[in-house]
Amino acid sequence: MAAVGNVLIVGGGTAGSALAVLLARGGVTVDIVEIAREPVGSGSGITLQGNALRVLRDLGVWDRVSASGYGFDTLGLRAPDGSLIAEIPDARTGGPDLPATLGMNRPELAAILADAVRDAGARTRYATTVSALADHGSSVTAHLSDGTSSEYDLVVGADGVRSAVRGMLGIDTAPKPTGMGIWRIHTRRPKDVERTDLIYGGPCFIAGYCPTGPSTMYAYLVENARPRESIEDADKPSHMRALAEGYGGAWDEIRAGITDPDRINYTWFESLLVDRPWNRGRVVLIGDAAHACPPTLAQGAAQCLEDASVLAELLLAADHLDGPVSDQPVSGQPVFEAFMDRRFERAKAVVEASVQLGEWQLDPSPDADVPGLMGRIAALVTERP
Numbered sequence: 001m002a003a004v005g006n007v008l009i010v011g012g013g014t015a016g017s018a019l020a021v022l023l024a025r026g027g028v029t030v031d032i033v034e035i036a037r038e039p040v041g042s043g044s045g046i047t048l049q050g051n052a053l054r055v056l057r058d059l060g061v062w063d064r065v066s067a068s069g070y071g072f073d074t075l076g077l078r079a080p081d082g083s084l085i086a087e088i089p090d091a092r093t094g095g096p097d098l099p100a101t102l103g104m105n106r107p108e109l110a111a112i113l114a115d116a117v118r119d120a121g122a123r124t125r126y127a128t129t130v131s132a133l134a135d136h137g138s139s140v141t142a143h144l145s146d147g148t149s150s151e152y153d154l155v156v157g158a159d160g161v162r163s164a165v166r167g168m169l170g171i172d173t174a175p176k177p178t179g180m181g182i183w184r185i186h187t188r189r190p191k192d193v194e195r196t197d198l199i200y201g202g203p204c205f206i207a208g209y210c211p212t213g214p215s216t217m218y219a220y221l222v223e224n225a226r227p228r229e230s231i232e233d234a235d236k237p238s239h240m241r242a243l244a245e246g247y248g249g250a251w252d253e254i255r256a257g258i259t260d261p262d263r264i265n266y267t268w269f270e271s272l273l274v275d276r277p278w279n280r281g282r283v284v285l286i287g288d289a290a291h292a293c294p295p296t297l298a299q300g301a302a303q304c305l306e307d308a309s310v311l312a313e314l315l316l317a318a319d320h321l322d323g324p325v326s327d328q329p330v331s332g333q334p335v336f337e338a339f340m341d342r343r344f345e346r347a348k349a350v351v352e353a354s355v356q357l358g359e360w361q362l363d364p365s366p367d368a369d370v371p372g373l374m375g376r377i378a379a380l381v382t383e384r385p
């Protein structure tokens with residue numbers, strides 16, 4: 001028997017979908033309410049590290065993910081003119097039988113996860129959200145935007161960095177801008193782009209790209225954050241092209257393709273860390289709702305997937321929420337305490353390292369040890385959480 005019989009998940013993104021699949025497959029009745037009208041996958045491509053791929057494999061979607069994405073095992077460092085400075089083997093953080101990194105189109109990842117949710121037997125209500133939660137101690141009443149109310153053993157806030165559920169819990173931690181902004185474009189893959197190559201320097205802090213399929217990739221430019229409201233959609237190509245002027249090599253072809261404002265996304269880097277615990281009673285936060293990082297290590301989705309994996313494991317292993325989960329390092333711990341022991345310090349380390357890497361670019365320091373910090377995080381996330 002599991003610690004819960006039915007669960008409401010608010011938000012059907014990466015974290016919510018992964019949790020839904022694992023719980024539904026374990027026999028728990030799962031409802032998702034998703035505020036969008038369909039699976040959300042906007043914002044260009046995504047770089048998935050091995051520890052994210054490990055969870056996707058546990059979800060049973062690895063075959064589809066590997067068929068639609070583009071895996072690789074090295075990272076290139078280039079000069080602004082495009083010449084290669086170094087080729088660095090990337091850590092296979094998901095284990096030796098998974099690539100170090102895989103690039104994917106976000107809409108394809110969202111569609112694969114939505115199919116997995118449906119196949120596992122969880123129900124998603126799109127264009128719906130939660131309007132109020134009442135925790136009675138032994139259950140939670142969720143009042144939904146469609147006018148219905150239902151009782152659940154557990155409610156999970158997986159509703160992203162601007163989580164409404166977080167606010168309903170009275171947690172006032174909010175995302176903080178880091179001072180950087182990123183331009184991303186989803187575009188054609190030049191033939192010789194077969195992995196991520198990063199350029200530190202030139203007009204931007206970082207110019208990079210990541211292949212996402214046989215003929216696609218996304219490319220990005222990271223600079224000082226500009227006022228978002230000052231950017232008109234129609235002007236996005238000219239802003240991004242002007243920055244791309246400073247780069248050669250594959251960027252010559254990328255720059256020529258920067259024409260369609262609809263393919264360009266501009267956003268700020270933000271960070272967020274909710275202090276432990278991430279639950280109040282029978283309502284718990286996972287994913288970006290609890291911790292979010294700028295993508296300097298491309299660990300955001302991996303950390304969301306790890307939350308889902310660990311929480312599902314604990315809920316399925318316990319008889320009730322107050323524990324005990326017998327096979328945990330501290331035997332007999334209640335579920336949420338065990339969840340925090342396995343997730344909090346690890347997510348915190350990733351958020352802090354991701355922010356630190358950005359700070360070293362904004363405010364260069366002679367003590368900056370970029371390879372050392374990246375190596376420590378790679379070693380940390382290679383261990384199962």
Ligand SMILES: Cc1cc2nc3c(=O)[nH]c(=O)nc-3n(C[C@H](O)[C@H](O)[C@H](O)COP(=O)(O)OP(=O)(O)OC[C@H]3O[C@@H](n4cnc5c(N)ncnc54)[C@H](O)[C@@H]3O)c2cc1C
Binds near residue numbers: 015128160288295
């Ligand atoms: C610029 C940028 C680049 C990034 N690049 C990478 C990368 O390369 N690799 C990587 O691993 N990570 C990356 N990330 C981080 C990654 O995208 C996130 O960590 C991850 O998507 C978070 O997943 P989530 O499920 O917690 O939240 P989300 O993906 O935000 O999903 C939340 C879901 O909840 C829904 N929702 C929101 N509010 C409500 C509500 N009130 N009611 C119901 N539903 C609601 C949303 O519609 C959405 O579907 C990047 C982030 C940024 C900002």
